[in-house]
Amino acid sequence: MKKIMNQAENYTDDMLKGIYAVHGDMVKCAAGDPRCYCTAKKVPGKVAIVTGGGNGHLPLFLGYVGDGMLDGCGVGGVFQSPSGKQIYNITKEVEAGAGVLYLYGNYTGDIMVFDDAAERCEMDDIETRSIVGADDVNSSGDENVRRGVAGIFFLYKAAGAKARAMGDLDEVLAAAQKAKDNTRTVGFALTPCIIPEKGVANFTLGENEMAMGMGIHGEPGIWNGPIKTADEIAKESCDTILKDMPLEEGSEVALLINGLGSTPLDEQYILANSVMEYLKSKGVMVYRSWVGEYATSMEMAGASITICRVDEELKGWFDEPVHTPFYTQV
Amino acid sequence: MKKIMNQAENYTDDMLKGIYAVHGDMVKCAAGDPRCYCTAKKVPGKVAIVTGGGNGHLPLFLGYVGDGMLDGCGVGGVFQSPSGKQIYNITKEVEAGAGVLYLYGNYTGDIMVFDDAAERCEMDDIETRSIVGADDVNSSGDENVRRGVAGIFFLYKAAGAKARAMGDLDEVLAAAQKAKDNTRTVGFALTPCIIPEKGVANFTLGENEMAMGMGIHGEPGIWNGPIKTADEIAKESCDTILKDMPLEEGSEVALLINGLGSTPLDEQYILANSVMEYLKSKGVMVYRSWVGEYATSMEMAGASITICRVDEELKGWFDEPVHTPFYTQV
Numbered sequence: 153m154k155k156i157m158n159q160a161e162n163y164t165d166d167m168l169k170g171i172y173a174v175h176g177d178m179v180k181c182a183a184g185d186p187r188c189y190c191t192a193k194k195v196p197g198k199v200a201i202v203t204g205g206g207n208g209h210l211p212l213f214l215g216y217v218g219d220g221m222l223d224g225c226g227v228g229g230v231f232q233s234p235s236g237k238q239i240y241n242i243t244k245e246v247e248a249g250a251g252v253l254y255l256y257g258n259y260t261g262d263i264m265v266f267d268d269a270a271e272r273c274e275m276d277d278i279e280t281r282s283i284v285g286a287d288d289v290n291s292s293g294d295e296n297v298r299r300g301v302a303g304i305f306f307l308y309k310a311a312g313a314k315a316r317a318m319g320d321l322d323e324v325l326a327a328a329q330k331a332k333d334n335t336r337t338v339g340f341a342l343t344p345c346i347i348p349e350k351g352v353a354n355f356t357l358g359e360n361e362m363a364m365g366m367g368i369h370g371e372p373g374i375w376n377g378p379i380k381t382a383d384e385i386a387k388e389s390c391d392t393i394l395k396d397m398p399l400e401e402g403s404e405v406a407l408l409i410n411g412l413g414s415t416p417l418d419e420q421y422i423l424a425n426s427v428m429e430y431l432k433s434k435g436v437m438v439y440r441s442w443v444g445e446y447a448t449s450m451e452m453a454g455a456s457i458t459i460c461r462v463d464e465e466l467k468g469w470f471d472e473p474v475h476t477p478f479y480t481q482v
Numbered sequence: 483m484k485k486i487m488n489q490a491e492n493y494t495d496d497m498l499k500g501i502y503a504v505h506g507d508m509v510k511c512a513a514g515d516p517r518c519y520c521t522a523k524k525v526p527g528k529v530a531i532v533t534g535g536g537n538g539h540l541p542l543f544l545g546y547v548g549d550g551m552l553d554g555c556g557v558g559g560v561f562q563s564p565s566g567k568q569i570y571n572i573t574k575e576v577e578a579g580a581g582v583l584y585l586y587g588n589y590t591g592d593i594m595v596f597d598d599a600a601e602r603c604e605m606d607d608i609e610t611r612s613i614v615g616a617d618d619v620n621s622s623g624d625e626n627v628r629r630g631v632a633g634i635f636f637l638y639k640a641a642g643a644k645a646r647a648m649g650d651l652d653e654v655l656a657a658a659q660k661a662k663d664n665t666r667t668v669g670f671a672l673t674p675c676i677i678p679e680k681g682v683a684n685f686t687l688g689e690n691e692m693a694m695g696m697g698i699h700g701e702p703g704i705w706n707g708p709i710k711t712a713d714e715i716a717k718e719s720c721d722t723i724l725k726d727m728p729l730e731e732g733s734e735v736a737l738l739i740n741g742l743g744s745t746p747l748d749e750q751y752i753l754a755n756s757v758m759e760y761l762k763s764k765g766v767m768v769y770r771s772w773v774g775e776y777a778t779s780m781e782m783a784g785a786s787i788t789i790c791r792v793d794e795e796l797k798g799w800f801d802e803p804v805h806t807p808f809y810t811q812v
Contacts, residue, residue: 154672158747159713161568170751173758174771210747342484414744416780417540419486421500441504450746480810
């Protein structure tokens with residue numbers, strides 16, 4: 153294992169020290185706990201949005217806390233859920249009189265945690281709503297059990313824009329729901345990653361093998377086999393998405409090409425080109441696209457392709473400015 | 483070799499197709515050549531700044547073309563210089579009546595290329611000046627032969643801010659020179675990278691070995707040995723820099739922690755924390771810091787630490803806003 157770190161057991165906390173040291177003007181912690189990560193800028197009367205999940209996916213999750221997106225994030229250990237108490241403490245810190253939306257990925261551990269926090273909040277008369285990202289098409293045919301992956305970026309963007317425009321709690325939830333209904337992702341891995349405290353790769357792949365549909369924690373995908381070309385990967389991934397969410401000719405979409413960690417930007421743009429060419433051949437128009445590392449698995453190689461079908465309302469939300477320590481859109 | 487690509491020989495051009503497809507609202511090419519990369523926004527009377535170098539370092543070099551930084555970039559093949567003709571064509575496209583600054587890394591091939599372009603421009607009565615980034619302390623004791631690495635970001639930032647403020651050609655050159663005089667970098671690699679057309683790693687390192695001082699193309703460093711902790715790496719790197727550029731107690735610096743490609747953001751922030759703690763112990767104050775991938779070597783693992791000693795003028799330039807497809811600062 154080659155990692156730039158001190159003791160493996162301090163990996164997440166040392167990382168957080170660095171983040172607070174560098175971005176202390178924009179973020180702070182709640183209840184004296186560095187893992188209760190909150191924006192330093194509270195807007196009275198605004199719906200607050202709280203997320204959370206295991207560490208190891210930067211800039212997901214905490215990187216989207218900031219103006220125009222989220223208000224707080226519970227940080228777990230690497231690939232481990234935060235606690236209900238953490239989410240509750242964050243909620244107490246960021247709620248600003250208009251209720252709180254819990255928006256996170258569809259994983260059993262995280263659901264238990266946010267449900268626990270919601271119960272605690274109820275006793276304090278803080279209103280909460282919950283919605284999970286569940287965009288990973290290959291993880292299940294059943295939308296209710298699909299895992300949440302990079303597509304949550306579009307849910308954050310939509311809900312964040314609506315909250316910033318002072319929408320009420322149900323409107324902010326509806327914005328996230330609308331983005332969710334129109335978002336699908338397909339991902340694939342080329343290499344595994346290593347959990348610092350374990351010190352060994354979380355799966356193995358052959359010298360020239362890729363894993364189509366693999367999850368961001370190494371959950372098994374739908375096939376392992378020889379690595380394909382960017383054009384072939386783009387076609388297969390888009391076909392999978394279009395089968396699940398048919399798009400008529402002339403449809404407009406937002407596109408997110410996401411690197412999983414060690415895939416160079418060069419390759420992400422090669423993939424973006426392949427995807428855009430293929431969508432064009434299907435008569436689908438890309439309204440706006442994002443290319444970069446938005447949801448990683450530490451040093452895993454691979455990428456994901458997220459497509460969100462957009463209308464004027466979604467386009468408006470996606471075009472709103474954002475400013476967080478990890479993501480700025482003007 | 484596991485890369486998301488089509489034919490290896492099309493690696494750079496397919497990447498550029500993706501970049502133009504995604505960012506066509508902000509950039510364009512000159513002379514019909516995609517490798518002549520220019521901003522789409524020309525400001526009459528502004529000094530233009532042109533850079534260039536081999537591909538494989540995104541967001542370096544082309545990623546800094548945009549408002550508040552650079553105007554054009556010659557793109558070479560992976561780790562290969564662009565041509566003098568390319569730089570000349572870009573210069574013709576972006577020059578706006580106030581002369582052109584050539585600002586690039588200190589590599590023999592690139593120097594020949596920019597000198598060739600400068601000669602061509604002279605015949606067209608376009609005034610040019612040249613300056614090279616040469617910040618890699620471990621590459622040589624002689625500042626004139628030091629390689630240019632991530633620290634060029636601060637030169638771009640200073641010169642870009644001065645040009646944006648409509649400084650004249652000598653003032654823009656002086657801004658870059660001032661940043662250069664105060665900037666030092668130390669880098670280290672944990673794994674090699676693979677040039678697509680070669681298909682093999684550009685060097686080898688043992689299972690738990692790191693290479694201190696290795697260059698961004700795999701140029702040999704000053705020692706290879708067992709990987710050290712983040713705190714140890716921070717101390718050794720800062721000591722190397724401080725020996726070359728002594729800083730009194732109370733000095734202020736800008737800090738750039740740069741991931742080389744496959745090093746997760748988590749680890750970059752762990753390193754940032756170690757560096758900031760160590761500088762604090764030396765009485766050096768960090769005015770502002772940047773953490774992320776600013777100058778990579780494709781999928782190489784490792785990082786670099788850049789320190790720039792700042793005064794009020796440099797701080798002002800570094801705080802100016804920037805908006806390029808790859809880097810936005812508000």
